[in-house]
Amino acid sequence: MEEKRFRMVVIAFASLKGGVGKTTLTYNLASLWADMGKRVLAIDFDPQGNLTFAFLPPESLPEDAQTRCLFSRKSPQPYPVSENLWLLGADSKLSSWDMRGTNPDLLLPSQVIRSLPFDLVLLDTPTGWRPLTRAAILSCDYIVVPVDPSPFAVAGIVQLVDNLVEFSSKQKRTVEVLGVVVNLAEEHTRITQRVIESVKQLMGEGKFLGVLSKSVRVKETALERKPLHILAPESKWAQQIEQIAEAIERRVKKK
Numbered sequence: 001m002e003e004k005r006f007r008m009v010v011i012a013f014a015s016l017k018g019g020v021g022k023t024t025l026t027y028n029l030a031s032l033w034a035d036m037g038k039r040v041l042a043i044d045f046d047p048q049g050n051l052t053f054a055f056l057p058p059e060s061l062p063e064d065a066q067t068r069c070l071f072s073r074k075s076p077q078p079y080p081v082s083e084n085l086w087l088l089g090a091d092s093k094l095s096s097w098d099m100r101g102t103n104p105d106l107l108l109p110s111q112v113i114r115s116l117p118f119d120l121v122l123l124d125t126p127t128g129w130r131p132l133t134r135a136a137i138l139s140c141d142y143i144v145v146p147v148d149p150s151p152f153a154v155a156g157i158v159q160l161v162d163n164l165v166e167f168s169s170k171q172k173r174t175v176e177v178l179g180v181v182v183n184l185a186e187e188h189t190r191i192t193q194r195v196i197e198s199v200k201q202l203m204g205e206g207k208f209l210g211v212l213s214k215s216v217r218v219k220e221t222a223l224e225r226k227p228l229h230i231l232a233p234e235s236k237w238a239q240q241i242e243q244i245a246e247a248i249e250r251r252v253k254k255k
Contacts, residue, residue, distance in 0.1 A: 009252055010113060010121040011178065014138040016163075017156045018127035020146045021183035023050040024218060026124040028241045029248070031227035032086035033120055041078055041118040043067055044090040045136045051124040052089035054222040055081050061089045068094050070109035071087075078116070086118070097132060106131055110139040129163050137164070138171065142178035144209065144248065147199070149192040150186050154202055178251050179209035181244055186214055206251070210244040213237060 013022040023046070030042040042052040044067055054059050061079055063069075069076035069090045070169065078086035097105070113121055123136045145160060147153040161177060166172050180199045185192045192211075200208050212218065218237055221228055228238040 008114065008116075008118060008121060009142070010123065010140040011142050011248070012123040012125055012136045012143055013146060014125045014133060014137065014160065015146055015156065016128055016160050017148070017152070020148045021181075021212065021218075022127075022146050023124050024221065025055065025109055025144070025146055025181060025183065025212070025244070026051055026122050027054045028087060028221060028227045028229070030120075030122045031082075032157040032229050032241060032245055034073075034082060035229065037084060038119045039084050039086075039111075039117065039206050041080075041086045041088065041116060041121045042112070043070075043088045043121060043123050043136075045094075045123055045132045046093035047090055047092065047132070048125040049090035049094075050124070050222065052087065052091075052159075054225060055087050055089070056225070058089060058091060061087075061091070065089060066094070067092050068097060070112045071097050071105050074118075076112065077132045089246050094132070097135075106135040107138060109135050134167065137167065137175055138173065140175060142176050142252065144178050146183045147180055147195065148183055149189070149195045151191070153182075153195045154198045157199070157202060176255075177203070177207070178248060179203065179207040181209045181212060182213045185211045187211060209247040209251070210240060212240050212244065 013026050015022055030040050033039040049058055064077040065079035065088060067090050076088055078088050081087050113168055122208050123140055125133045125136045145157055164175060180203055183198055217232055221231055224231060232238055
């Protein structure tokens with residue numbers, strides 16, 4: 001009997017604005033889904049390497065487990081972080097690929113990623129509309145947009161969506177914004193509530209994926225290399241990550 005083929009889902013976490021928690025979400029969701037039994041690959045497309053650092057010391061990463069392997073003809077060997085979690089990490093040389101503009105090499109990562117045996121692939125992207133961001137977008141099925149509760153949050157979403165529409169048209173490829181997460185939120189403040197309502201009005205109720213509250217505890221996950229559901233399993237932050245994961249799963253299942 002022919003073995004049933006898995007359906008890989010590739011999700012990029014992208015924003016034109018920095019400091020909105022892309023890496024925090026990628027790290028915690030990858031770890032949570034892996035502990036739930038899914039085969040998860042996390043890929044760090046950001047030359048700063050914050051996602052890589054969250055998982056392990058960057059110097060521990062072999063060359064064939066680095067993200068830049070995706071831009072070559074070499075087959076990458078993702079680094080095993082835990083039983084169901086693997087990493088392709090960033091290093092300083094990755095930034096050289098960010099200077100290549102519309103070089104056709106930016107199309108390579110998608111082909112390589114689709115050849116790998118994972119259920120979920122999560123991509124942490126650089127801030128802004130850079131070549132590496134576009135390479136990640138060309139590789140994904142869906143985009144999750146983290147925003148902070150600021151007066152400019154909705155304007156950033158609109159600009160990102162406009163860029164996506166134009167880019168998708170040129171590349172003849174459709175990438176869907178799966179939804180928005182309001183990160184670094186102080187839930188009961190007026191600005192946070194306004195941003196949440198604005199996101200729902202702009203994107204639709206179903207594309208609001210949840211809130212992750214502002215806390216030093218959340219930042220400590222990367223420093224201690226422990227995700228929220230391990231570091232503080234009974235906390236509201238761990239519950240919020242689980243709720244965001246469930247919302248993403250519901251959206252994907254509808255497709």
